[in-house]
Amino acid sequence: MSRLFEELDYCPTPIGTLSLRRRRDAKLGVDVFEIKLGDEFLMTSLFTASEVALARLGLEACEAQAPEVVVGGLGLGYTAQAVLERPGVAELRVIEYLAPVIEWHEAGLLPMGTALADDPRCRLVEGDFFAMARGSEGFDAAHRGRRFDAILADIDHAPDHLLDAHSDSFYQPEGLRALARHLKPGGIFGLWSDKVTDQRFVDRLEAVYATAWAAPVTFDNPLTGRPFTQTVYLARTARA
Secondary structure (H helix, E strand, O other), rough: OOOOOEEEEEEEEOOOOEEEEEEEOOOOOOOEEEEEEOOEEEEEOOOOOOHHHHHHHHHHHHHOOEEEEEEEEOOHHHHHHHHHHHOOOOEEEEEEOOOHHHHHHHHHOOOOOHHHHOOOOOOEOEEEEEEEEOOOOOOOOOOOOOOEEEOOOOOOOOEOOOOOOHHHHHHHHHHHHHHHHOEEEEEEEEEEEEOOOOOOHHHHHHOOOOEEEEEEEEEEEEEEEEEEEEEEEEEEEEOO
16 A cells, blocks of 8 residues: 655755655555645646647647657656657647756656656657757757657746746747747647636737647646636638
């Protein structure tokens, strides 16, 4: 039988104290893994439907046969895992700002063990996703200006609910344009949000990309017994 509560790691970071904990949910009869930054919950293994949907919807919209993909934000790894489950994925680069999160995956502390770290298609990269999106070098330091078939971001809670104020410009037209430079023609940008669709953000995407749309993701919340809706935003660059 699992312990009722265990803190697996606790460490300071540049944007706050990061902790990984595992607790036993007696009502559901499952172990729940949670990542917290200060007092904020970043991710829980209880609710992963929308993180998985970010990968699946993003790659369903992607027209490449062997897509090269970037995921911004590693967390518990559910988005990255869903990317790798797509047949034909050639390469996945996961950009994670907080080094301990990468170390948890390498050490096998999380539910999926070392699956991501061990997959030869997947590279876990410590770095600032938002700075890479702004910069001309992009997401592959060895290949300056390299472009990708899909870039999927799951970092902040929503475009208007940020973990750190320095990412605010990313969600404005200038930041969205900068990201588009790192996508191939017809490439897909996907963004996770824990809120219902904000049409103002869809309008912003439409002002920058050739097409843009929102996909609500509704799932049953096992704690409340009620449906809960989050959003995956998607946008496509102009085809050549």
